[in-house]
Amino acid sequence: MRLENKVAIVTGGAAGIGRAICELFAQEGAKVVIGDIDSGGGRETVARIEDAGGSAKFVSTDVSQESQAQALVEKAVSEYGAINVLVNDAAAFVFGQVQDVTDADWQRVFGVNVLGPSYMVKHVLGTMREAGGGSIVNIASVSSFIAQPAFVPYNTSKGALLQLTRCMAMDLAPENIRVNCVCPGAILTQATELHREFTGEEREKFLSDAADSNFMKRFGQPKEIAYGALFLASDESSFMTGQPLIIDGGATAQ
Ligand SMILES: NC(=O)c1ccc[n+]([C@@H]2O[C@H](COP(=O)([O-])OP(=O)(O)OC[C@H]3O[C@@H](n4cnc5c(N)ncnc54)[C@H](O)[C@@H]3O)[C@@H](O)[C@H]2O)c1
Structure with missing residues (x-):
């Protein structure tokens, strides 16, 4: 029960890595609030958690819209009280070489992958302060560090998310709010x-x-990333902030 008595918001929890994080956090005692654009998948994650004896809620949310990010936080607080953990997992997967990327593509990939996490943090800060601190976990990528063929918009956004992680960690440390990121390889x-x-x-x-x-x-399997997020979300990582945790089977070590 490494997250006993904690409340966690997880964006992107309707599928994949985000769902694995929600299920593992609930298994470790957290109450989980899922924000996602996929209502069917979000409700399914809630049902899986409840069937396993945990507690979770789903709030339909497009994180790239600030008003929706704010509403997600407000609904989570009214449901469970102060928020202790925020996981920014939701992402837009937009690929291509620079000449192929439209203005709308750039708006979408930065809207979901960079502005979304910034809106979520902005609106969760008040409740984390009330709780005496908190842990924010961004799901970045090995793409935050390396170039890959025809990955321009996605990798640029994930590079920005790593830098957002470092900058917010510096500013929020005095409030006992830690900000780290997990950087998965191929999952x-x-x-x-x-x-x-x-x-x-x-x-x-x-x-x-x-x-x-x-x-x-x-x-890798989604659960192998969820365990990294669990470590960063829990008090076990209490002296860690502003850092990436790379889980990639050694891909970026070679
Ligand atoms: N799968 C990989 O190989 C891999 C590698 C590195 C990093 N990642 C990162 O892991 C995270 C999860 O990826 P995944 O592979 O599980 O993807 P996925 O597609 O299975 O899940 C992404 C979830 O985000 C949701 N989402 C998309 N846009 C949204 C929005 N605007 N607002 C709210 N929710 C939204 C989707 O509905 C979906 O439920 C992402 O941040 C991704 O960049 C994945």
Whole structure:
């Protein structure tokens, strides 16, 4: 029960890594509030948590809209009281070379991946202060550090999210609010599957190349990222702030 008596908001909790984080946090004693644009998936995560004996709520939220981020925090507070943990997991997966990226693409990828987390933090600060501090965990990526072919908008946004993490950590440390990020490598989720409109052999090649790109020669599972988020969310990481936790099977160590 590493999150006993804690309340956690998790954006992007309707699927993939975010859902694994919600389920693990609930298993470790947290009350979880999920914000996502996918209502069906969000409700399913709540049902899975309740079936396992935990407590969770879903709030339909597009994190790129500040008013919706604010409403998510307000609903979480009215449901469970002060918020102790915020996980910013929701992301837009927008890829391409610079000449292919439209203005709307840039707005979307920065709106969800960078502005969304900033709105969430801005509106959760008051309740975290009341609770005497808190832990914010951003789900960044190995793409925060490296270049990948035709990944310009996504990697630029994830680089910005790493820097947002460091800057907020510096400003919020005096209030006992820690800000870190988990940086996953290749994890098998719907986002990986839908990465591009691959079919047949192309898709198989993409998946096997991605798995081959690390020391472990396999994809990671969402739960292997959730354990990193759990460490950062819990008091076990009480002297850690402003840092990335890279979980990538060694991909960026080679
Ligand atoms: N899968 C990987 O290989 C991988 C690698 C590195 C980093 N990541 C990061 O992990 C996180 C989760 O990725 P995933 O693979 O589980 O993806 P996923 O597609 O399975 O889940 C993403 C969730 O975010 C939600 N979402 C999208 N836009 C939103 C918005 N505007 N407001 C609220 N919710 C929104 C989706 O509905 C979905 O439930 C992302 O931040 C992603 O960048 C994933």
